[in-house]
Amino acid sequence: MTILVGVVSQKGGVGKSTIARLIAREYAAARWDVKIADLDISQTTSTDWKKRRDQNSLQPEIAVEPFRTVSQALKHADVYDLMVLDGAPHSMQGTLEIARATHLLILPTGLSLDDLKPSILLAHELVATIPEDKISFTLCRVGDRENEIEEARSYIHKAGYSTIAGSIPERTAYRRASDKGHAISEVSFPTLRQRAEEVAQNIIDKLSKQEA
Ligand SMILES: Nc1ncnc2c1ncn2[C@@H]1O[C@H](COP(=O)(O)OP(=O)(O)OP(=O)(O)O)[C@@H](O)[C@H]1O
Numbered sequence: 172m173t174i175l176v177g178v179v180s181q182k183g184g185v186g187k188s189t190i191a192r193l194i195a196r197e198y199a200a201a202r203w204d205v206k207i208a209d210l211d212i213s214q215t216t217s218t219d220w221k222k223r224r225d226q227n228s229l230q231p232e233i234a235v236e237p238f239r240t241v242s243q244a245l246k247h248a249d250v251y252d253l254m255v256l257d258g259a260p261h262s263m264q265g266t267l268e269i270a271r272a273t274h275l276l277i278l279p280t281g282l283s284l285d286d287l288k289p290s291i292l293l294a295h296e297l298v299a300t301i302p303e304d305k306i307s308f309t310l311c312r313v314g315d316r317e318n319e320i321e322e323a324r325s326y327i328h329k330a331g332y333s334t335i336a337g338s339i340p341e342r343t344a345y346r347r348a349s350d351k352g353h354a355i356s357e358v359s360f361p362t363l364r365q366r367a368e369e370v371a372q373n374i375i376d377k378l379s380k381q382e383a
Pocket residue numbers: 182183184185186187188189190211214216258259260311312313339340341342343345346349
């Protein structure tokens with residue numbers, strides 16, 4: 172069976188592709204056959220990242236392919252152990268299709284109300300179609316204030332949704348790593364690597380519970 176994980180948000184630039192690549196990298200490092208389905212064909216962010224990864228001969232190998240629709244991506248899923256669906260922003264139809272198809276849906280979000288409110292609204296729309304325990308928020312591009320992080324987490328919990336433990340800070344080093352084709356768990360700074368690995372591990376744990 173192919174495990175399917177979706178990474179979606181209606182907002183642009185929250186960290187969908189970054190988290191999709193992190194998940195894919197961590198499974199690939201554990202010798203799973205992994206593919207990222209890049210559903211953002213107007214930007215092809217993850218597809219371009221894969222080209223940089225190959226140019227720099229980075230291991231492990233992660234397959235990335237752009238797909239116009241979720242159903243096309245699913246036709247190619249069988250041969251992989253895991254497919255990560257990297258969603259496009261501003262695409263309710265595509266987001267709904269990803270939500271229905273996947274075992275776990277990750278919603279990356281920033282900490283401001285400007286980010287949180289539309290993210291919660293999206294989750295509310297999705298639970299009309301999928302069970303709420305399939306949804307988990309991931310706090311991305313966070314600052315250094317622990318109380319801000321915890322307030323955002325409790326805002327999400329009060330709205331009825333779970334969050335992945337840990338958070339991804341906004342850091343130049345992550346950007347630079349992505350520019351070279353690395354996943355954010357492949358940065359050279361140990362503390363930043365650990366934070367990315369912690370989030371990835373918690374997503375992996377959540378996914379294994381989801382399957383059980
Ligand atoms: N934690 C971070 N620290 C620094 N830069 C980040 C971080 N996360 C993402 N970025 C950068 O922010 C930009 C947007 O990130 P990303 O492409 O992952 O978001 P997205 O939600 O997939 O965007 P889109 O909606 O356009 O598909 C990219 O340039 C990325 O390198």
